[in-house]
Amino acid sequence: MQTKRILAMICAMALTAGIFAGCGSSDNGGGSKGESSKSGAEATGDTSEHVEITLGGINLSNSDSTEGWPTEVVEKLEDKFNVTLTIKQYDNESLNLDLSGGTTCDIVQINDDHIEGVLKGKHAVNLEDYKDTLAKNIFSDDMSFRNEVMKTFKSNGENVQYFVTPRVTFGDTQANYGTVLNNGYVVRWDLYKEIGCPEINNDEDYIAALKAMKEIYPETEDGLPVYGMGVYNDSQLHSYFYKGCLAEGYTNLEGGIYVQNVQTNELLPDIYDVDNPDVVTPFWSGVKFYNQLYREGLLDPDCFITKGEDLQEKYTKGQYLGGSVNWYYGTYNDNQRAADSETLKEYVTLPSYLGWGNERNLAGWFGKYFFVSSHSPNIERAVMILDYLQSEEFSRDIDSGVEGRWEVGEDGTPALTEDTISMKTDGSRLDEWKKSGIGEGNLSAVCGEDYYNIADDGGMIDLWYEDDVLAKSMTYAEKDMCETLGLTIPSDTLKKKVEAGTSIDLGNCLNAIQMGLETTPRDIVRIDSNCEEITLNAIPNLVQAETDEEFEEAKAALMEELKGAGAEQSVEWWTNAWNEAKEAVEGLI
Amino acid sequence: MAKALAVKHKPKKNYRLLLMVFPFMLIVLLFNYVPIFGWIYSVYDYIPGVPLFECDFLGLDYFKLIFTDANVLRTLKNTAIFAVINIVLTPLPMLFAIMLNEIKNGAARKFIQTFTTLPNFISWVIIFSLAFGLFSTDGMLTQAMVNLGITDEAKSVLSSKESVYWFQTFLAQWKTLGWNAIIYLAAIAGIDQEQYEAAKVDGAGYFRCAIHVTLPAMLETYVVLFILNVGNFLNTGYEQYMLFKNSVTAPNIEVLDLYVYRIGLENMDYSYGVAISIIKSVVSIALVVFANLVAKKIRGNTVI
Numbered sequence: 095m096q097t098k099r100i101l102a103m104i105c106a107m108a109l110t111a112g113i114f115a116g117c118g119s120s121d122n123g124g125g126s127k128g129e130s131s132k133s134g135a136e137a138t139g140d141t142s143e144h145v146e147i148t149l150g151g152i153n154l155s156n157s158d159s160t161e162g163w164p165t166e167v168v169e170k171l172e173d174k175f176n177v178t179l180t181i182k183q184y185d186n187e188s189l190n191l192d193l194s195g196g197t198t199c200d201i202v203q204i205n206d207d208h209i210e211g212v213l214k215g216k217h218a219v220n221l222e223d224y225k226d227t228l229a230k231n232i233f234s235d236d237m238s239f240r241n242e243v244m245k246t247f248k249s250n251g252e253n254v255q256y257f258v259t260p261r262v263t264f265g266d267t268q269a270n271y272g273t274v275l276n277n278g279y280v281v282r283w284d285l286y287k288e289i290g291c292p293e294i295n296n297d298e299d300y301i302a303a304l305k306a307m308k309e310i311y312p313e314t315e316d317g318l319p320v321y322g323m324g325v326y327n328d329s330q331l332h333s334y335f336y337k338g339c340l341a342e343g344y345t346n347l348e349g350g351i352y353v354q355n356v357q358t359n360e361l362l363p364d365i366y367d368v369d370n371p372d373v374v375t376p377f378w379s380g381v382k383f384y385n386q387l388y389r390e391g392l393l394d395p396d397c398f399i400t401k402g403e404d405l406q407e408k409y410t411k412g413q414y415l416g417g418s419v420n421w422y423y424g425t426y427n428d429n430q431r432a433a434d435s436e437t438l439k440e441y442v443t444l445p446s447y448l449g450w451g452n453e454r455n456l457a458g459w460f461g462k463y464f465f466v467s468s469h470s471p472n473i474e475r476a477v478m479i480l481d482y483l484q485s486e487e488f489s490r491d492i493d494s495g496v497e498g499r500w501e502v503g504e505d506g507t508p509a510l511t512e513d514t515i516s517m518k519t520d521g522s523r524l525d526e527w528k529k530s531g532i533g534e535g536n537l538s539a540v541c542g543e544d545y546y547n548i549a550d551d552g553g554m555i556d557l558w559y560e561d562d563v564l565a566k567s568m569t570y571a572e573k574d575m576c577e578t579l580g581l582t583i584p585s586d587t588l589k590k591k592v593e594a595g596t597s598i599d600l601g602n603c604l605n606a607i608q609m610g611l612e613t614t615p616r617d618i619v620r621i622d623s624n625c626e627e628i629t630l631n632a633i634p635n636l637v638q639a640e641t642d643e644e645f646e647e648a649k650a651a652l653m654e655e656l657k658g659a660g661a662e663q664s665v666e667w668w669t670n671a672w673n674e675a676k677e678a679v680e681g682l683i
Numbered sequence: 684m685a686k687a688l689a690v691k692h693k694p695k696k697n698y699r700l701l702l703m704v705f706p707f708m709l710i711v712l713l714f715n716y717v718p719i720f721g722w723i724y725s726v727y728d729y730i731p732g733v734p735l736f737e738c739d740f741l742g743l744d745y746f747k748l749i750f751t752d753a754n755v756l757r758t759l760k761n762t763a764i765f766a767v768i769n770i771v772l773t774p775l776p777m778l779f780a781i782m783l784n785e786i787k788n789g790a791a792r793k794f795i796q797t798f799t800t801l802p803n804f805i806s807w808v809i810i811f812s813l814a815f816g817l818f819s820t821d822g823m824l825t826q827a828m829v830n831l832g833i834t835d836e837a838k839s840v841l842s843s844k845e846s847v848y849w850f851q852t853f854l855a856q857w858k859t860l861g862w863n864a865i866i867y868l869a870a871i872a873g874i875d876q877e878q879y880e881a882a883k884v885d886g887a888g889y890f891r892c893a894i895h896v897t898l899p900a901m902l903e904t905y906v907v908l909f910i911l912n913v914g915n916f917l918n919t920g921y922e923q924y925m926l927f928k929n930s931v932t933a934p935n936i937e938v939l940d941l942y943v944y945r946i947g948l949e950n951m952d953y954s955y956g957v958a959i960s961i962i963k964s965v966v967s968i969a970l971v972v973f974a975n976l977v978a979k980k981i982r983g984n985t986v987i
Contacts, residue, residue, distance in 0.1 A: 190732065193731050193732030194732060208732065210730055210733075211731045211733055212732055214730060214732070214733045214737070215730075215732035215734070217732055318821070319821065327930065395837070395839070396839055396841075398929050398931045399815070399842050399931075404815065616728065616952065619952070620950070623949075623950050627945075630930045630933065631930055633930045634930055
């Protein structure tokens with residue numbers, strides 16, 4: 095009896111202790127409490143004590159699961175600043191949780207949705223305190239426009255700088271489209287060649303090419319049905335408006351309900367187009383395109399249920415003939431090359447009206463804002479790291495590798511070594527490639543300078559974009575494409591069209607205007623979200639319309655529903671906000 | 684003297700029992716009562732990262748918004764349809780348990796029970812992948828139906844607006860039938876075997892034993908579970924519906940829980956999401972009280 099009592103008591107205590115243990119608070123898992131905080135002007139940059147620095151961000155991947163981590167680039171950074179650097183992946187929920195609890199990482203990357211909370215909650219360190227001591231790269235002259243934009247629009251009216259953006263394009267940067275195009279009219283090169291490489295200047299030409307390819311390749315070697323294209327449904331309306339952006343010459347704001355004309359920088363309501371009857375907006379261009387595909391029997395009948403991974407699987411099985419982005423066909427190309435290094439079975443991308451190149455991010459990439467957390471136990475070191483991430487030295491490292499992977503030649507200009515170039519294409523050296531850290535996904539979206547900026551040594555930040563290197567990184571199919579079409583590199587297809595005036599690029603697009611927009615009020619966010627959902631639900635009727643009349647009826651019904659959901663109120667707010675932001679940002683140039 | 688000792692010991696024994704139940708009370712307190720503090724978010728315009736009391740106070744604005752939000756009505760309708768179908772189907776696990784009990788081959792019974800219970804442990808993500816493999820246009824079952832001449836053309840049930848209610852219910856029943864039958868199997872195990880013997884003496888076969896002995900013995904359990912189900916009328920969950928939601932099925936598949944998820948976590952409109960949840964809780968409590976009163980009328984005693 096006594097034993098039972100003791101046992102019961104122990105069980106009760108253990109359960110209670112277990113519950114309390116689960117409720118314990120946790121620290122941010124980041125740095126050790128090594129540095130005392132002092133004012134920025136007194137900051138000495140003392141790195142004698144080893145500390146841990148964590149960089150957390152939306153859409154970053156945990157460094158624990160990054161192959162080759164710590165890479166050569168990271169090891170150099172760690173040695174330089176006597177730190178251990180880790181990356182933490184945030185999603186909206188975990189970031190909001192950390193913000194609410196004041197337990198964010200030392201350096202944090204957020205998007206526009208979190209700006210207000212970070213500023214009002216005083217989670218960010220004022221970087222201007224370190225302007226003359228630890229943050230000289232951030233406040234270099236080349237970054238002055240970006241810094242003005244951050245101070246003016248992302249400081250809650252305080253006119254101080256809390257945030258930096260990555261990949262800032264400097265004023266004198268030249269256009270470069272890379273080796274291959276990433277967005278446009280995707281075709282299977284072997285089939286496209288077989289039908290005689292018909293010129294594709296618009297959606298009609300493209301649909302005709304897809305139809306001709308399907309005639310000669312109705313099913314895969316495994317007997318699976320072949321379709322012209324599919325749709326990715328896990329990115330809301332992106333499939334539709336992005337296709338239209340490429341065809342009509344626009345870039346989208348988040349969600350695609352509004353778009354920016356890349357030549358005039360004017361804002362246009364993308365879906366609720368009643369006030370612009372003469373303009374074909376990207377959304378309607380995209381929906382019409384998919385409707386034409388449907389009517390021609392080229393659209394995957396599962397197009398409303400396929401998600402990104404389903405699309406990739408079908409591309410990998412060779413079930414699609416085309417597309418508009420390069421996100422899903424990489425595995426197919428890799429597999430084909432692995433089976434036959436001289437295969438022509440490979441997807442390549444031909445230019446659409448808008449070539450998604452020569453993007454001039456004068457204020458950096460929008461939607462990615464980095465700050466040093468005021469909760470960091472190592473604020474000084476975090477400022478030093480963020481400043482280094484913004485530097486030319488780090489940008490060159492992440493794009494081209496640490497020095498040694500590239501060398502300064504006798505003419506004084508830097509160039510990638512032959513060994514580095516062969517390492518990229520040699521599958522047996524994959525581990526070495528990962529360890530080099532060149533182009534590593536996380537830090538590639540963190541560094542301060544754009545790929546095409548010219549460094550002090552006269553070379554590009556990303557040496558892979560130098561003319562002599564571009565041609566070396568082509569696959570057999572891409573070389574065949576160049577030979578057949580009379581090109582030097584595949585992206586020359588766009589270059590030629592831009593020069594001829596039949597295509598445009600992003601050279602005139604001032605995407606910094608989007609950073610100048612005031613915070614969207616809650617009621618407008620709610621209206622936009624509802625309009626997006628309503629539109630998403632209307633897509634099946636639009637895409638599956640058998641006739642033009644049916645299509646117009648479905649469109650009219652959608653317009654009516656959007657009007658009822660407050661679309662006009664949203665258009666009015668966005669138009670005013672955009673015009674104010676445009677005027678203010680243009681005034682800063 | 685002995686009586687005096689017994690009286691003296693009684694409070695000590697009760698205290699020990701209370702101590703044993705303490706951890707469970709703590710669990711309920713922490714996970715069921717402490718979160719109620721979160722209701723306060725519904726009267727503020729909460730911005731993550733900003734201390735709550737520094738956010739704008741909105742009073743009952745979000746509650747008023749609920750009554751003008753057409754999506755609430757639509758999702759409530761969907762929720763009600765799914766809930767009613769599920770309530771109508773509540774006897775299924777009981778009937779399944781009775782049928783299972785009638786299988787006299789022990790190995791076969793155990794196999795069927797295991798086979799039907801296992802799906803309960805498969806996540807909805809896996810079930811969605813399986814369903815995609817089976818019911819997409821190129822899916823095995825869709826193609827089989829075309830090949831067998833059951834349908835003229837391959838049409839995926841996953842992108843059929845009309846099929847949402849019955850197909851989702853079918854999947855949910857497939858997943859949970861075996862698991863839900865366990866409690867009824869336990870109830871059957873508790874039935875006095877003499878009742879069966881007496882029935883057999885009176886000439887009852889398997890069927891009559893099931894109807895006149897097993898079924899009445901399980902009704903008590905059924906009524907309790909039924910009332911709990913009524914209390915959970917609006918708690919349909921969202922995982923299943925979120926995974927199977929697409930632009931075709933969205934108008935019919937979006938239930939209240941999924942709408943709250945979309946509002947609260949996708950749009951980060953936490954305060955409005957909390958306001959909808961509060962209304963949902965109030966309605967759920969009202970339903971439980973109502974069901975309890977009905978039970979008292981019918982059975983003479985309450986369940987809670």
